[in-house]
Amino acid sequence: MSALTRAEAQARARLLDVRSYSVHLDLTRGDEVFHATSLIRFGARPGTDTFVEVRPASLHRAVLNGRVLDPASLRDGRLPLPDLAADNELRVEADMRYSRTGEGMHRFTDPADGEAYVSTQCAPDDAPRVFACFDQPDLKAPxxxxxxxxxxWTVVSNAAGWKEADGRWSFAPTAPISTYLAAVVAGPLHSVHAEHDGIPLGLHCRRSLAPHLDAEEIFDITRRGLDRYHERFDEPYPFAKYDQAFVPELNWGAMENPGCVTFRDDYIFRSAVTEAERETRAIVIAHEMAHMWFGDLVTMRWWDDLWLNESFAEYMGYQVVAETTRFTTAWTGFAIARKPWGYDADQRCSTHPVAAQGIDDTAAALMNFDGISYAKGASVLRQLVAWLGEEAFFTGINAYFAQHRFGNATMIDLLDTLTAASGRDVHGWAERWLRTSGVDTLRLEIAAEDDGARASATVVHTGAADEPSALRPHRIKVAAYDLADGAEGGRRLVLRERFPVDLPADAGPDGAARVRPANLAGIPRPDLVVLNDGDLSYAKIRLDERSRQAIAEALSTIEDGLTRALLWNSARDMVRDGELPTAEFLTLVGAHLPAEPDVSVVEAMLAFGRQQVADRFTAPAGRPAAMAALAGVCREILGRTADGSAPALRLAAVRELIRCAETSEAVGELREWLRAQRVPDGPDLDPDLRWRVLLQLSAHGAAGEQDIATEVERDPSARGQEGAARCRAALPDPTAKEEAWQRLFTDGALSNHLLTATAQGFWQPARAELTAGFIERYFAELPAAGGRGPAVARALGRDLFPAHAAAPATVRAAEKCLAREDLTIPLRRALADELDDLRRALQVRNR
Structure with missing residues (x-):
């Protein structure tokens, strides 16, 4: 299907007035296709031509104003509509193909009980896989x-519905919405209903997950979110009901369909999870709820304003959860686990401004669902709120909703209302923050006074490497700490003071801006000075040498968790930039992570240590020592939590210790855990932990097909099938590797999640010699696989990329592949991003 261009969308928007869709779906036609009848009523300029999008398995009939259209005129997903009248009625009857890759109408058969489920995913250009439509965000209609x-079966959609005779379900017309927000979820659903503030609430999942649906907690988060949004927004919840459906094999974490939000059903926890994972689920719930206003009530006119949806939902999701739930430190999790997604994306060649320009078609739009639109965008909004103040910010937001409710808007529309509310030059601010790309860097220079005991400090502010003169203004906080004697003989960092600093965007001749904060002039020299304390802005932070020594000595003693997260993230970033040796980073981890109480920090730093420092940034000869160092940290945490005082920290350490088990002794220990079905002093091995253990045993030849089959029999669930796919791909056997390869590249029936699981198990850095021969095959066979759709392209281009093989030969092979002209846009983006990261890893190794 041809990607819709901006020019085509603008021309069609000037031409058409879409008034309504009536869509009937027949889901009783078997496992391969369903039938869709679409009736579209719309106005147009008489005598003009246009087209409607539809991607059928077979087009049976199309009738425009009583004239039968030739089905053979359908080309590349577009059906021409000639000689339009002022008032038009189009009827399209077609068989549509079910998807196995999460695009359009996805069909899933639950291996636990054999029941089938279907759910739609229409964004950003997959609605025509479900029904005929004018598929662009600014042609909204009921x-x-x-x-x-x-x-x-039970059927759920955007609007309220009811069941009639013979399995037919009818639904009320929606408010005017964009086609990418249309939703249908169906199957033998387990459903729980409630009501809050006059809004009907529903939770839905497949029957096999019913015992694990913690409806009370999900409803509690939902109620708290609705209450907070009603406090913040003048416009009450703008739709008739609020269903939340947890569906299988969703490509995204969730989708904001108004009145029928869909979530990946991994958010129904059937095994033990950490508080960080529960916090993440709460944030996703609040994020999707924010979209009911940001994106659904007021929708971007075109995809270059995707940030109006995602950046705002990301910001509001974290803010609402931090303000209204037990997850009061949500912004700490953002700083350590989410914001790095934005930093990393912003330093690749594919970086783009938050408010992107040049999104010329829907294929390009799909590429901007990334860390910049989400994490960086939310960070920029935090900075905007710090600059404007909450009152002016929400006054402007409410004016924006009032002016454009159930319509479309642009960035300029929003900036106008924020400017009017605040009296400040928000347009000028936006040019610096929203129209530029890259990351600023804030450094501290400290000069000693004459007596040596006192000092003055200068904050040096530089721009991104590719735009050194494009500085942004920052409103930050600075914190000064002193080392003091601790209660048990050690040293601890004690807060001296915290104060605000404004950093203007006025660069000197060398391209840097310099500010000398009055609070840091002629004072007793602090042992640690933290720039951007509170993490209110978006910038790299670099410490002076004395501050680096202080955190090496006492990082874990800082009381404020967000400050610790900021400093850990600075260390992470310095490793990636080659400014902090990997050995020094591992020393910092060994010294201070065992005492870290925030599980999100522990999870993020252990994962970075293994996936990046050990697997990518360390040469193969040094990898065993790096893994041993991380395993030692995990064991220290297990020792500290053996009394049951911190089960979430213990679970995080157990998970990472499993992944670090590569020596014969450690692998033998895992086999003993599996035999006993328990980690000494807990926890018990639930399905998730059993599959993690079995994956590691499989990768090291300590488990085989019989062990995998036995575990599948014990856990026949969809997640069990994914666990088995990882294990089979990980087996250190040439035949098993070839079978996994063939499944990845030739099995068109493999679902998106099973494909991803197989890719995740294939490369095993500890046994890299077994798959070395597949690296050239990967780059040779990858281009053809990209034609199987964006979901497959992302899985093969990202999850199967040989990221561990940071060598010049891999870089050359990736560059040669990227130079080909037959790569699809999603595959090219995935490959380019991975190649950037591979080059970075090689540079770090060489340093």
Missing amino acids: IEFSVTAPAH
């Missing part, structure tokens, strides 16, 4: 669904 389904 959509009225009806569905024929098997008699024992």
Whole structure:
């Protein structure tokens, strides 16, 4: 299907007035196709031509204003509509193909009980896989669904519905919405209903997950979120109901369909999880709820304003959870586990401004669902709120909603209302923050006074490497700490003071801006000075030498968790930039991570230590020592938590210790855990931990097909099937590797999640010699696989990329592949990003 261009969308928007959709879906036609009948009523300029999008398995009939259109005129997903009238009615009847890759109408058969489930994913250009439509965000119209389904199924859609005779379900028309927000979820669902503030609430999942649906906690987060949004927004929740459906094999974490939000059903926890994972689920719930206003009530006119949806939902999700739930330190999790996604994306060749320009078609738009639109965008909004103040910010937001409710808007529309509310030059601020790319860097220079005991400090502010003169203004906080004697003989860092600093964007002749904060002039020299304390801005932070020594000695003694997260993230960033040796980073981890109480910090630093420092940034000869160092940290945490005082920290350490088990002794220990079905002093091995253990045993030849089959019999769930796919791909056997390879590149029936799981198990850095021969094959066979769709392209281009092989030969092979002209846009983006990271890893190794 041809990607819709901006020019085509603008021309069609000037031409059409879409008034309504009536869509009937027949889901009783078997496992491969369903039938869709679309009735579209729309106005147009008489005598003009346009097209409607539809991607059928077979187009049976199309009738425009009583004229039968030739089905053979359908080309590349576009059906021409000639000689339009002022008032038009189009009826399209087609068989549509079910998806196995999460695009369009996805069909899934639950291996636990054999029941089938379907759910739609229409964004950003997959609605035509479900029904005929004018598929662009600024042609909003009411959509009225009806569905024929098997008699024992439940069907949920955007609007309120009811079941009629013979398995037919009817739904009320929606408010005007964009086609990418249309939703249908169906199957023998387990459903729980409630009500809050006059809004009907529903939770839905497949039956096999019903015992694990913690409806009370999810409803509690939902109620708290609705209450907070009603406090913040003048416009009450703008749709008739609020269903949340947890669906299988969703490509995204969730999708903001109004009145019928869909979530990846991994958020229904059937095994033990950490508090950080529960916090993440709460944030996703609040994020999707924010979209009911940001994106659904007021929708971007075109995809270059994706940030109006995602950046705001990301910011509001974290803020609402921090303000209204037990997860009061949500911004700490953002700083350590989410914000690095934005920093990393912003330093690749594919970086783009938060408010992107040049999104010329929907294929390009799909590439901007990334760390910049989400994490960087939310960080920039935090900075905007710090600059404007909350009152002016929300006054402007509410004016924006009032002016554009159930319509479309642009960045300029929002900036106008924020400017009017605040009286400040928000347009000028936006040019610096929203129209530029890259990361600023804040450094501290400290000069001693004459007596040597007193000092003055200068904050040096430089721009991104590719835009050194494009500085941004920052409103930050600075914290000064002193080392003091601790209660048990050690040293601890004690806060002296915290104060605000404004950093203007006025660069000197060398391209840097310099500010001398009055609070740091002629004072007793602090042992640690933290720039951007509170993490209110978006910038790299570099410490002076004395501050680096202080955190090496006493990082874990800082009381404020967000400050610790900021400093850990600075260390992470310095490793990636080659400014902090990997050995020094591992020393810092060994000295201070065992005492870290925040599980999100522990999880993030252990994962970075293994996935990046050990697997990528360390040469193969040094990798065993790096893994041993991380394993030692995990064991220290297990020793500290053996009394049951911190089960979330213990679980995080157990998970990472499993992944670090590579010596014969450690592998033998895992086999003993599996035999006993328990880690000494806990926890018990639940399904998730059993699959983690079995994956590591499989990778090291200590488990085989019989062990995998036995575990599948014990856990026949969808996640069990994914666990088995990882294990089979990890087996250190040439035949098993070849079978996994063939599944990845030739099995068109493999679902998106099983494909990803197989890719995740294939490369095992500890046994890299077994797969060395597949690296050239990967780059040779990858281009053809990209034609299987964006989801497959992302899985093969990202999850199967040989990221561990940081060698010049791999870089050359990737460059040669990237130079080909037959790569699809999603595959090219995935490959380019991975190649950037591979080059970075090689540079760090060489340093």
